[in-house]
Amino acid sequence: MTGSETVSTELAEGVLTLTLNRPDKLNSFNEEMHLALRAGLQRAHEDPQARAVLLTGAGRGFCAGQDLGDRDPRKGGPAPDLGRTLETFYNPNLRLIRSLEKPVVCAVNGVAAGAGANIAFACDIVLAAKSAKFIQAFAKIGLIPDAGGSWSLTRILGEPRAKALALTAEPLPAEKAAEWGLIWKAVEDESLMIQATELARALAAGPTLGLGLTKRLIQAAAVNSLDAQLDMERDCQRAAGLSADYAEGVTAFLEKRKPEFQGK
Numbered sequence: 565m566t567g568s569e570t571v572s573t574e575l576a577e578g579v580l581t582l583t584l585n586r587p588d589k590l591n592s593f594n595e596e597m598h599l600a601l602r603a604g605l606q607r608a609h610e611d612p613q614a615r616a617v618l619l620t621g622a623g624r625g626f627c628a629g630q631d632l633g634d635r636d637p638r639k640g641g642p643a644p645d646l647g648r649t650l651e652t653f654y655n656p657n658l659r660l661i662r663s664l665e666k667p668v669v670c671a672v673n674g675v676a677a678g679a680g681a682n683i684a685f686a687c688d689i690v691l692a693a694k695s696a697k698f699i700q701a702f703a704k705i706g707l708i709p710d711a712g713g714s715w716s717l718t719r720i721l722g723e724p725r726a727k728a729l730a731l732t733a734e735p736l737p738a739e740k741a742a743e744w745g746l747i748w749k750a751v752e753d754e755s756l757m758i759q760a761t762e763l764a765r766a767l768a769a770g771p772t773l774g775l776g777l778t779k780r781l782i783q784a785a786a787v788n789s790l791d792a793q794l795d796m797e798r799d800c801q802r803a804a805g806l807s808a809d810y811a812e813g814v815t816a817f818l819e820k821r822k823p824e825f826q827g828k
């Protein structure tokens with residue numbers, strides 16, 4: 565296990581596991597944890613041994629968003645420029661998750677509030693413990709949904725549910741989040757890490773280049789016309805068709821054996 569104390573990092577069987585690690589504060593973000601998560605995500609981009617990412621939290625919570633202790637108005641001084649903190653700390657990590665051409669699995673082990681919920685929604689496949697809940701906590705403190713929340717909630721749920729969650733800050737239980745399509749599955753608490761690790765390992769053993777292109781296409785579909793998307797599918801399929809993993813996939817099928825993908 566390596567990484568900063570605030571995000572532990574482990575690479576095993578092609579899976580880079582990043583564990584938010586400030587359990588006493590429900591893994592809320594301070595500057596150190598932002599930078600440690602960024603370092604982990606940058607490694608995921610650069611390290612060919614890392615073929616999938618598993619993001620989770622230590623202790624009973626996944627992430628409670630911003631550490632409000634670092635925003636205490638009673639300490640005096642000028643009001644913080646939260647536009648700057650989003651630009652400097654939150655947005656780079658969101659962009660690293662979305663632009664990573666490798667699968668990012670999120671195991672939501674407990675409460676996910678504020679930016680913590682929205683970072684989970686930015687991941688590619690989200691499993692949550694049945695006891696977990698998602699809270700757009702921003703409304704309770706006079707803020708707006710950030711970390712991509714105003715975008716992802718609206719796109720996934722549509723305006724009525726996005727607005728209700730964001731305006732009321734009502735906790736959304738994991739099973740309801742799955743029913744609404746915000747996450748992939750809600751699973752028994754005891755089996756969360758087993759299932760999330762199995763899934764991440766299976767993805768890490770997959771045709772990484774093709775999976776990365778698939779992620780790129782699905783994300784682009786939200787803004788593309790059908791025509792633009794058909795052109796993009798043509799270009800991505802051309803690239804996938806030139807990969808060693810495609811040749812291996814077809815050969816393995818014809819030889820009636822399991823493929824051994826190399827991730828290229």
Ligand code: T3D
Pocket residue numbers: 588589590592628629630631632633635646649650675677678679680699701702705707710
């Ligand atoms: O500032 C910027 O840069 C802009 C970006 C903003 C992004 C955001 O995420 S804004 C939203 C910030 N987050 C919140 O408003 C959530 C605050 N937390 C809560 O509402 C509750 O803690 C939860 C609903 C998440 C969980 O409730 P519960 O009852 O299970 O736990 P708890 O007792 O409230 O919390 C346990 C401990 O964690 C507690 O510490 P203590 O008393 O045991 O020493 C609590 O203070 C601490 N904690 C929880 N959330 C935060 C936190 N400490 C600092 N910051 C937190 N966000």
